[in-house]
Amino acid sequence: MPAKWLKDAVFYEIYPQSFKDTNKDGIGDFQGIIEKLDYIKALGCNALWINPCFDSPFHDAGYDVRDYKKAAGRYGTNEDLYRLFDEAHKKGIRVLLDLVPGHTSEEHPWFRQSQSADQPNEFSNRYIWTDNWFCGSNLNYIAGEAERPNAYIVNFFKCQPALNFGFLKPQEPWQLPMDHPDCVATREAMKDVMRFWLSHGCDGFRVDMAASLVKYDDEVKSGTCAIWREVRGMLDSEFPEAAIVAEWARPDLSLPAGFDMDFILNDPHTHYASLLRDYNAPVDNTYFKKDAPARDINRFMDVYRRWYEQTKGVGYICLPTCNHDTPRPRFGLDETELKLAYAFIFTMPGVPFLYYGDEIGMRYQDGLPTKEGGYQRTGTRTPMQWDGGKNLGFSEAEAEALYLPVDPAADAPTVAAQEADPASLLNTVKALLKLRHENADLQADGPFEALCSEPEKPFVYRRGGLVLAVNPAGEAATVRLPAQGMKPIFTLGNASVDGGTLTLGAQSFVVLK
């Protein structure tokens, strides 16, 4: 059973570098997040996911952790982070940190010892070392870096050596089984990190590359799932309120393994991109685009419905507006299209995630030079745009000192401008989240059934006692309703009901009761 507080949770993802700088050094900080908690609350979000904010050389924006138990100095101290937990809790906001269990920075003391010439030592097997200093053409192996005469496996960048959770079926003497004491020690070390932050008041973790733990795992990730079930056992007995969300995009595997939630990511197998950002397809058929030439929500819905049926009651599927790895939805969608996309995301079952700045339609800043291993992801990580002041209210530092430049466009969207406009994207997001909080049927556990998902027609779905319909097209459409006499309780664009027929204007959305 997922943590109870998730039933009505709406998450706000914060990339801490870029949210709010309070000490004029050009980079966001914990105090900045604390100062914006009221804003987040007023938006309708009651939970946060903060990207890694731990000591790190930042070769991958903090996903290369050097000390799991120490806050990165540039954001503040551990005490500041504990204060953030406290202040958030006072306002009814939960906080997830980002756990990176699969790899560390090559500067982590465990790795410094593991790679040293002084072998064996306590950390010799904390990482995965071959029996040779030469690794041939094997791409995931790094040779020529260590003092010891072996090569090691990395999970992502070269600076991120993979921790050793063992091999499902060891084939070579250097491949240890999962129950080898040194692999068990890795597992215990990760539980120790979780206990540390949970006992200081955090509410759980977003888990980075959650599928990556056991090497040469099978198709259904039996080895890695066994480890997560063990972690779940620990949480259930020691921190029963804690929640974990997997970066995995296989809810059929991750939720039965003990995760409360899993993200639908941009990966090709989910087809989620076809809703919000289909620009790599031969023809741009992004579902929510007004002029999509062959609109078909089933590219996504077929996958979603299968997973939904398989995991109902076990855990939640999360639809994010975006994340720090993906171009922002504003890259391909205009403001009206975004409103409809968010209306869909925020009225689906499971737990929605809003990426900071998507609520005002911040742009993807194409062509920025890479920052901290961001590469193309850098354009999604620019500073939050609060108001028309210096650096759009992000920081009092000089522009050259900023972590990343703010949107240079004259019409860069800001919170202040959109707060003043009742029809803005920001106020639409607020209204949608309010609607969700007021109607249990729209929340995580509310029932879901697709009533019409035919290509080129409005998508019509039922959530308990409510019927919802979205028409992203530029022309009006009619829909036969399952019952007579339903009344609109929420509308974007135009919608009217006559007996059992709903007429939906161009680019519209409606919730009927």
Ligand code: GLC
């Ligand atoms: C995940 C993170 C990404 C990071 C990678 C390696 O995909 O979301 O930002 O670079 O893992 O940790």
Ligand code: CA
């Ligand atoms: Ca700062």
